[in-house]
Amino acid sequence: MLFSCLLAFKFTCIHAQLKTGVSAGISRNYLETDITNRPFTNYHPKSGFLISVPVKYSFNNWLAAEIDLEYMQKNWELSRSGYYSGVYEKATNHYIQLPLLANFSFGSTHLKGFLNLGAYAAYWGWGNRKGQLANMDDMIESIQSDNTMFDYYFPYRYNEAYQFNRTRDRRMEWGTLIGLGLEYAITENTYLTLEGRYLYALSDQQKKYMYRQIPRYNETYSLRVGVSTSLNNILK
Amino acid sequence: MSRFCKLLFTVISISALLMQCKRDFDTPARPEDYHGTSYKEIFESFWNGVNNNYAMWAIDSTDWDKIYDQYKPLFDKLDIDSTAGRDSVANQYFEEMLNGFVDGHLWLERKYGNDSATFFYWPGAERLKKRPDYHEPIPLAHFQNTIPAQHLEPGYKSGYEKPTDPNSYDSTFVVSGTIKGTSILYLYFNSFQLDSYFNQTDSNQVKLALQHHIDQLNSHLNTADGLIIDVRGNGGGNSTDLNFLIGRLTKEKYIYGYAQYKNGNGRLDYGPWVPTYVSPISQSISFEKPIALICDIHSGSMTEITTLAVKAFPTGKGVVVGEQTFGRYSGIYDNITTGAGQFKFENGKSSLSMAYNMFKAFDGNIYEGKGTPPDVLVPYDSIALENGHDLQLDKAIEQVKQLN
Numbered sequence: 029m030l031f032s033c034l035l036a037f038k039f040t041c042i043h044a045q046l047k048t049g050v051s052a053g054i055s056r057n058y059l060e061t062d063i064t065n066r067p068f069t070n071y072h073p074k075s076g077f078l079i080s081v082p083v084k085y086s087f088n089n090w091l092a093a094e095i096d097l098e099y100m101q102k103n104w105e106l107s108r109s110g111y112y113s114g115v116y117e118k119a120t121n122h123y124i125q126l127p128l129l130a131n132f133s134f135g136s137t138h139l140k141g142f143l144n145l146g147a148y149a150a151y152w153g154w155g156n157r158k159g160q161l162a163n164m165d166d167m168i169e170s171i172q173s174d175n176t177m178f179d180y181y182f183p184y185r186y187n188e189a190y191q192f193n194r195t196r197d198r199r200m201e202w203g204t205l206i207g208l209g210l211e212y213a214i215t216e217n218t219y220l221t222l223e224g225r226y227l228y229a230l231s232d233q234q235k236k237y238m239y240r241q242i243p244r245y246n247e248t249y250s251l252r253v254g255v256s257t258s259l260n261n262i263l264k
Numbered sequence: 265m266s267r268f269c270k271l272l273f274t275v276i277s278i279s280a281l282l283m284q285c286k287r288d289f290d291t292p293a294r295p296e297d298y299h300g301t302s303y304k305e306i307f308e309s310f311w312n313g314v315n316n317n318y319a320m321w322a323i324d325s326t327d328w329d330k331i332y333d334q335y336k337p338l339f340d341k342l343d344i345d346s347t348a349g350r351d352s353v354a355n356q357y358f359e360e361m362l363n364g365f366v367d368g369h370l371w372l373e374r375k376y377g378n379d380s381a382t383f384f385y386w387p388g389a390e391r392l393k394k395r396p397d398y399h400e401p402i403p404l405a406h407f408q409n410t411i412p413a414q415h416l417e418p419g420y421k422s423g424y425e426k427p428t429d430p431n432s433y434d435s436t437f438v439v440s441g442t443i444k445g446t447s448i449l450y451l452y453f454n455s456f457q458l459d460s461y462f463n464q465t466d467s468n469q470v471k472l473a474l475q476h477h478i479d480q481l482n483s484h485l486n487t488a489d490g491l492i493i494d495v496r497g498n499g500g501g502n503s504t505d506l507n508f509l510i511g512r513l514t515k516e517k518y519i520y521g522y523a524q525y526k527n528g529n530g531r532l533d534y535g536p537w538v539p540t541y542v543s544p545i546s547q548s549i550s551f552e553k554p555i556a557l558i559c560d561i562h563s564g565s566m567t568e569i570t571t572l573a574v575k576a577f578p579t580g581k582g583v584v585v586g587e588q589t590f591g592r593y594s595g596i597y598d599n600i601t602t603g604a605g606q607f608k609f610e611n612g613k614s615s616l617s618m619a620y621n622m623f624k625a626f627d628g629n630i631y632e633g634k635g636t637p638p639d640v641l642v643p644y645d646s647i648a649l650e651n652g653h654d655l656q657l658d659k660a661i662e663q664v665k666q667l668n
Contacts (some may be wrong), residue, residue, distance in 0.1 A: 032572045062289035065316070065528060067600050106527065112601070117527065117535065157536070162603065164595070164621075165523055165540035167504065177601070186536045196532040238531050240315055242289050 045086040051221065051254025052113045059104040061244040068110045074118060076101025078250055084131065092131040094144070100125050102246045106159075114178050117159030119190070121163035125150040127205055127227075137213060147228060152199045155190035194233050201246065203229040217258040227249045291529070292316065295609040303354060306449040307339035309609040310358075313616065318367070319524075319594065319604035320622050321531035326364045328531075333575055335361055351376040355383040359623070363387050366633035367619050368564065368592020374614040388546070391633070392561060397587060399644045401497045401562045406649065407452045408437060411494075415657060416441035416450060421476035423469030423528070425461070437459065438470050439447050442478035447487055451477050452494040456501025456566040459508040481512070481549060490554040490664035493574070496586065500565025503595055507543050510573045513551035514644055517543045520573045523621045524592065526604035537595045542573050554581040554667035560644060564590035571636040576626045581667050586642055589635035594619030 055076040063069055078100040086092040100123050107116035129146025162177040163184040173179045192199070209223030227250070232243040267626070295313030298305050311332055335357055342350050359374055362385060371386035392398060412420050420441025438453040461470040480488075503582070522537040557574040559567060568589045574582035596618045601607040605620030624630045631637075640663060642656045 044564070060287060062291040065291055065294050066603070107620075121415070136343050161525065161535060161538065163538050163596070165521075165538070167507070167545065169507070169543070169545055184538045186538075188536060193532055196530065219537065234530065238315070239332055240290070240292055240312060242291055243287075245287065 041203075044088070046259045047084045047086070047219070047256045048082065048259060049219070049221075049254055049256025050079070050081055051223070051252045051256075052077075053250055053252030054078070055100055055248050055250045057102040057104055058247045059244055060247050062242055068108050068112045070107060070109070072105040072107060074098075074101045074103035074105050074120075076120070077250060080252065082254065082256065084256070086131075090133055094127075094129050094131050096125070096127045096129075098125040098127060099123070099241070100150070100248070100250070102248050111176055112162075113176050114183065115159075115161050117157055117161075119155060119157050121155045122153045123150040123201070124153055129205065129207070133211065139213075140211045142209050142211060142223075144205065144223070144225065145207070147204050148202065150157075150201040150203075150237065151193075152197070152201065153190075155192075156188070157190050158187040160185045160192075166222070195237050198231065198233055198235050201229050201231050201233065203227055203231065203246075214255075217260075219256045219258075221254040221256065223252050223254070225252065279546075285492065295607045296612075298609060299611060301611070303339040303342040305352070305616075306354070306602035306610050307336060310614075310616070311336075313607045313609055314618075316529045317526075317530070317604050317607055318365075318531070319601050319619050320365075320367050320632065322524075322622060323632065324364075324366045324532065331361050332421070351381075351383075355385075356505065358383070359385050363390065367594075368590060368633060369594060369596055369617055369619040371617050373617070374610070376613075379613065386554065388633070392590060395561065396440070397561060397643060399561070399646065402560070402644070402649070404437065404454065404497070406654075407439060407454070407494070407496075410652070410655065411450075411452065411657070412439055412441065414652065415444055415654070417444050418480060420450075421472070421473045425457070425468070425470055431451055431576050436470050438473040438477075440473050442480070443492065443661055446665075447484065447489040447490045448661060449477070449480050449484065449488050451491070452496065453499050454495075456498065456503075456505040456570075459504045461501060462508070478512070478547075481551065484547055485551065488553055490581075490667050491551065492556045492558065492660045493540070493570070494558045494655070494660075494663060495563050495567045495570060496558055496560040497507050497562045498559075498564075498567040499562065499590075500567050500592075502626065503566060503569070506569060506573060507545050510570060510577070511542050512548055514542065514578055515544045515548050515550050516578045517541055518576060518578050519624055519626055520569070520576045521593075521625045525602060525621045528603075534571065534622070540569075540623070542576075544620070550580075552579055554583065554664045554668075556663045557584050558586045558656050558660050559584060559636070560587045560656070561587050561636065562592060565589075565592050567594075568593055568631070568636050571638075572625050575636075575639065583640065583663045583667065584636065584638045585640045585663055586638050587644060588637050588641075589631075591631060591633045591635040592619070593623040594621045596620065614630045639650050 055078050057070045058073040080096045080098040082094055082096045084092050084094040102121045105118045127148040129144045131142055131144050133140045134141040135141050160183050164179040164181050166182040205227045207223050207225035212220045227248040229246040292312040295309040298309035298616050365387050368388035374383040422439035425436035436455045436457045441450050443450050462474045519539045521540045522538050524537050525535045527533050527535045571584045602620035606617045608615045642659045647653050
């Protein structure tokens with residue numbers, strides 16, 4: 029819908045410009061789901077890393093279209109509390125992502141603010157899980173105290189590749205995004221950008237395989253710094 | 265520009281609205297939190313309880329969604345139908361819903377009729393009765409009287425938990441001795457309650473028999489030709505007994521299997537496979553001689569764990585003789601601790617026992633619902649037993665001598 033509206037405009041291409049570059053930053057991912065029926069158990073957001081190669085075509089001095097090729101980590105942690113403190117699992121998920129967005133900018137030639145609106149598709153490439161649980165089949169012979177499960181059972185620590193489950197797991201994710209940032213022209217053709225971006229997944233991480241299934245969605249914040257250059261001189 | 269501003273405002277508003285939408289999740293309550301007494305609520309709490317807490321969905325072929333579609337209308341109808349006998353009909357429905365589950369520790373106990381009657385259904389036990397090798401348990405008298413008299417040297421020691429009820433498998437019974445004409449140690453017990461009895465401060469009979477066994481192990485460590493552990497008819501018990509019994513025989517911690525725990529509401533939400541260990545205890549010895557464990561179809565739960573512990577014994581001289589066991593391995597524990605397993609519903613009147621994890625043996629096989637296959641198959645022979653020949657014991661003695 030967004031791009032249909034944009035295409036309805038008649039543009040003048042006086043300031044048409046093609047730019048590319050690289051940006052990198054940090055992500056902070058929240059796994060949105062509900063496990064309130066599981067006592068002493070919660071999900072927590074975790075940070076990760078991202079790197080992106082944007083390609084941006086400016087129609088004029090306030091409107092552009094951009095597509096990024098991006099690697100982003102969307103991580104989370106499941107942990108227990110109270111008597112079960114110490115039980116946790118940290119999931120690291122590696123996505124290859126293609127955000128497609130409309131860029132609205134405002135400001136002067138040297139310093140601009142911009143708003144990005146768009147959508148993205150992401151592919152879950154691989155993952156890792158690292159954690160600790162109380163091994164109920166490895167009992168401590170001499171109990172010294174009674175504060176947590178680990179007073180009774182030895183911990184089992186693990187750090188392993190996550191095995192994709194074809195019945196349950198969905199590799200593709202899609203959603204919408206919004207970003208706000210600043211672009212500073214270092215030279216006539218080189219730009220520095222700083223952007224905060226929010227991704228809102230519309231697709232469940234899981235395939236529908238059971239009744240009363242509780243969906244799981246990623247919500248990801250990111251902060252990225254990038255440098256880009258105009259390709260107009262090269263393409264002429 | 266004004267048209268542009270209106271469009272931009274619309275686009276931003278819609279985007280912001282989409283992203284600010286709070287997602288609603290229809291998370292089912294815990295089965296213990298359903299307090300209604302209608303059959304509709306009973307069914308919902310039961311079905312959701314199994315849906316979220318059953319640990320073996322990955323290996324179970326039960327179509328639980330189909331069960332929902334089929335039985336929800338039937339339970340709803342029970343609320344409408346006011347005729348007598350509705351509880352019995354509900355019990356029949358529970359039996360039909362549960363009869364295909366592979367978990368050998370799954371059973372339903374339901375009080376009904378103003379708590380005056382109890383319905384108990386154990387699919388694993390019903391499955392056992394349909395096995396072609398099914399037989400009734402060997403009478404306890406065979407282990408209490410026949411074996412000591414005919415097969416053990418004088419000086420054996422036996423003990424009961426309940427001296428007034430010695431013929432019941434519900435009583436804990438232990439006999440420790442030496443096989444006649446050999447230096448093979450022998451231990452029989454019908455329940456895994458060894459650690460708890462041994463650590464009691466009083467000198468109970470079971471404790472004395474166990475002490476006799478331990479004394480034999482320590483004094484004959486180098487002269488014994490082997491050890492026979494007889495667990496026929498033993499339905500299991502405390503997991504602490506594994507180290508008390510087998511961990512006592514080794515100074516090496518070793519793996520006998522792997523357990524996988526649930527870590528979410530989804531049927532396929534599992535953590536990693538976690539090794540399960542036999543661990544030495546502070547009084548452990550290094551028993552280097554052959555160990556033969558005798559089991560039968562009624563050997564279940566902790567007994568079956570012990571069959572694997574013997575098969576995986578570090579010396580490589582552990583052998584399992586007898587019949588394929590019951591087929592239930594994982595333990596029972598509260599589902600808050602373990603993330604899966606048993607729960608109560610119907611305001612506490614009903615309870616569904618379930619295993620709290622999925623288990624596979626050290627050889628990578630999952631024997632749940634099937635049983636541990638013996639290394640040496642010796643079927644039950646009632647005629648031979650009646651004629652004084654214990655073929656399974658004879659084979660165990662033969663195996664120990666061969667491995668020596």
